[in-house]
Amino acid sequence: MERKIYNIKRGWLFKTKRDFAKRWNIEIEDRFYERCITLIGDIINPKQLSELEQKIFLIVGEIYKGEKKFSGVISIFNHFNGLHDSYFAFHETALYSLLMQLKDVKFLEALENIINFCKKDKDDEFLLTFNDIVLMSNKPFRLYYNDKYEFHPSNIEIFDQVLINDVLEFLKDYPKAKKQLSEALKIFITKENYRDVVDKTRLSLELFLTQLLNNEKSLENQKDEILRYFGNLLDENFKKMFLEILNYYQRLNNNRAKHCKSNGQEFKDYEVEFLIYLVGNFLQLFMTFNKFKK
Structure with a gap:
């Protein structure tokens, strides 16, 4: 179709x-x-x-x-x-x-x-x-402008506008997180080392949260801080769903990516693409919530 x-x-x-x-x-x-x-x-x-x-x-x-x-x-x-x-x-x-x-x-x-x-x-x-x-x-890529011109992977463009271009624009104020996500996207184009893509995507989210929440905690130890950040402005069911998905994401990184000794070929193209979009969705929630909170 x-x-x-x-x-x-x-x-x-x-x-x-x-x-x-x-x-x-x-x-x-x-x-x-x-x-x-x-x-x-x-x-x-x-x-x-x-x-x-x-x-x-x-x-x-x-x-x-x-x-x-x-x-x-x-x-x-x-x-x-x-x-x-x-x-x-x-x-x-x-x-x-x-x-x-x-x-x-x-x-x-x-x-x-x-x-x-x-x-x-x-x-x-x-x-x-x-x-x-x-x-x-x-x-399978497009040229974007975020402070400078950069190539990034592009699949379904209606999603890419939000999950890649808009998120990268939002991350301008979070330079360490943006650097890791940008590098992950560039490596993904080459299809050479998917493990690095997964690692850098996770690190981008982790660095974003440490700056946003003003602490040095690892990703798996941010749950209480995330709940405090959302407060009463996000529905309890949304918060539970978000943390549950985040928990599965952390487990996948610990079990398959973080301690993986393969050369990166173990990951499939569609798996890595899914993880990129998943982290993009995490960041997009913070992006839109941040606008609402202001």
């Missing part, structure tokens, strides 16, 4: 490609890397190219041999048309050549750093266009 998604914004690129594909009864072609590189070329300031290239080459572990010289024809054309400051042949740069070679997580890592180097503030139009590209290629 086809999954329905409501109230998710789409940019001009997705709408244009979708409409054309519908008229001709064809699939939208997957040109993820090419579209990303084209979009990135539009946001790079040529004056900062050398600095940017050195940084990205270092991050991905490649030797930087210096900035490439543009072709004479391009340079003369730019000079006579006054384009030397606003336009350059991105396809002739060392950075372009590097991006064409990178794949998967390495490509995303380079992309994330390029975007943050070039854009210091939130650009909604850029986010829409970039996520259109991701959506058309059916990639």
Whole structure:
């Protein structure tokens, strides 16, 4: 059965490609890397190219041999048309050549750093266009802005808006917790070490509670403090249900994650995804309750 998604914004690129594909009864072609590189070329300031290239080459572990010289024809054309400051042949740069070679997580890592180097503030139009590209290629992640641009896993988008984007925004005031959750989401994209994802997700919740409740207690010792925090503003049945689910979550971590000696492959993709969303739900309750309490 086809999954329905409501109230998710789409940019001009997705709408244009979708409409054309519908008229001709064809699939939208997957040109993820090419579209990303084209979009990135539009946001790079040529004056900062050398600095940017050195940084990205270092991050991905490649030797930087210096900035490439543009072709004479391009340079003369730019000079006579006054384009030397606003336009350059991105396809002739060392950075372009590097991006064409990178794949998967390495490509995303380079992309994330390029975007943050070039854009210091939130650009909604850029986010829409970039996520259109991701959506058309059916990639399991989205680009978000929370103080900086970051890639995070994305499955059912109507939930992701609340459980990933909004929760991360809420955690800005809880930097240690946010750091752990952000790292967990990035590792989850790689699908390499699910145990680390589970550990960091749990640690995020634990660090959040220690800051919120102003103590140094472990997760399993926070129950009384949580009850005091909610007070009479949360129904008793909700409090019991919350603590019961939290108790099962702690047991799972103690029995399977905390003392697990495997290499992380023991966890299944869908299990880890469930735990991420579960912790997201825990945090989302505190987020909405906090707004109500104020």
